[in-house]
Amino acid sequence: MKIAFVGKGGSGKTTLSSLFIRHLAAAGAPVVAVDADINQHLGAALGLSDDEAAALPAMGAHLPLIKEYLRGSNPRITSSDTMIKTTPPGEGSRLLRVREENPVYEACARSVPLDDGGIRLMATGPFTESDLGVACYHSKVGAVELCLNHLVDGADEYVVVDMTAGSDSFASGLFTRFDMTFLVAEPTRKGVSVYRQYKEYARDFGVALRVVGNKVQGADDVEFLRAEVGDDLLVTVGHSDWVRSMEKGRPPRFELLEAANRMALQALQNAADDSYAHRDWERYTRQMVHFHLKNAESWGNAKTGADLAAQVDPGFVLDERLAVPQPS
Numbered sequence: 001m002k003i004a005f006v007g008k009g010g011s012g013k014t015t016l017s018s019l020f021i022r023h024l025a026a027a028g029a030p031v032v033a034v035d036a037d038i039n040q041h042l043g044a045a046l047g048l049s050d051d052e053a054a055a056l057p058a059m060g061a062h063l064p065l066i067k068e069y070l071r072g073s074n075p076r077i078t079s080s081d082t083m084i085k086t087t088p089p090g091e092g093s094r095l096l097r098v099r100e101e102n103p104v105y106e107a108c109a110r111s112v113p114l115d116d117g118g119i120r121l122m123a124t125g126p127f128t129e130s131d132l133g134v135a136c137y138h139s140k141v142g143a144v145e146l147c148l149n150h151l152v153d154g155a156d157e158y159v160v161v162d163m164t165a166g167s168d169s170f171a172s173g174l175f176t177r178f179d180m181t182f183l184v185a186e187p188t189r190k191g192v193s194v195y196r197q198y199k200e201y202a203r204d205f206g207v208a209l210r211v212v213g214n215k216v217q218g219a220d221d222v223e224f225l226r227a228e229v230g231d232d233l234l235v236t237v238g239h240s241d242w243v244r245s246m247e248k249g250r251p252p253r254f255e256l257l258e259a260a261n262r263m264a265l266q267a268l269q270n271a272a273d274d275s276y277a278h279r280d281w282e283r284y285t286r287q288m289v290h291f292h293l294k295n296a297e298s299w300g301n302a303k304t305g306a307d308l309a310a311q312v313d314p315g316f317v318l319d320e321r322l323a324v325p326q327p328s
Helices: 013-026 050-054 059-071 103-108 138-149 189-205 219-232 241-247 259-278 281-304
Strands: 002-007 031-036 109-113 118-123 158-163 180-185 209-213 233-236
Touching: 002 013, 002 189, 013 031, 013 118, 013 158, 013 180, 013 241, 013 259, 031 138, 059 103, 059 138, 103 109, 103 118, 138 158, 180 189, 180 259, 189 209, 189 219, 209 219, 209 259, 219 233, 233 259
Parallel strands: 002 158, 002 180, 031 118, 031 158, 180 209, 209 233
Antiparallel strands: 109 118
16 A cells, blocks of 8 residues: 655654554554655654664665666667656556565665564655755655556555655645555644645545544544544544654654554554555556656656657556566
């Protein structure tokens, strides 16, 4: 399952995504975690030191390798230089699988040991001083979108993406790449404003959206969130001494997380797992092609000097039944 955590800055999005990742790992599930936030904090939230987090390879720096690997023998893509962030797979493309070893994971992923098991962590890379005035952050997350376009995952596998704050993911088709989107909202007017944006933008694309109320202190906060987001409110989370210790760099064992918060994380997993029954690979592929054609016409053709619409394989549908390892 592909799961996104979104929300406004300061909502606790990264903290909750890290807790969910720990929860999945503790249950023995295979997990690929991706830090796609402009502020790269997921590694630290998963227990990496500052030096370890800073040493994570940036996916954007390995974009040529990612493109060349995913291109495979696809005859519709004559050169990896013509691939853009929305390029869809077709016959001959290499696909990514959660549990396999491949050159993309070797270059871009690092194993992170947790209390129970471990996960793979990938990061877009920080927005650097050299990017100021010459690049937007969407150029960083393009590597994430390209990988998700070529990913086949099963019901018992999880890819968890900590997205950039606010509604920036709507600048591309990235918001349609997930089976479930958890929007973290504080019980304030500003806290639910991003929810309204997501709800409006996602309505026409069948995006599964549930709200996680964070920093909830009592019944009045719950009633406020329920009035603002209705049945989209899945669960609420309050104060956590465990999280406070984690933020100080001294997390107890994960099994000591408060029972109410463990139950909240299980509710998130249940909601994500339930969405599997509604997975529609044909729609997923169709939306991928839709955004690719939009990007091709808007800027991709001019940038690459190629007709990127020709990259679309009309007979190809991405599907987990294609999840048979191929030679690297």
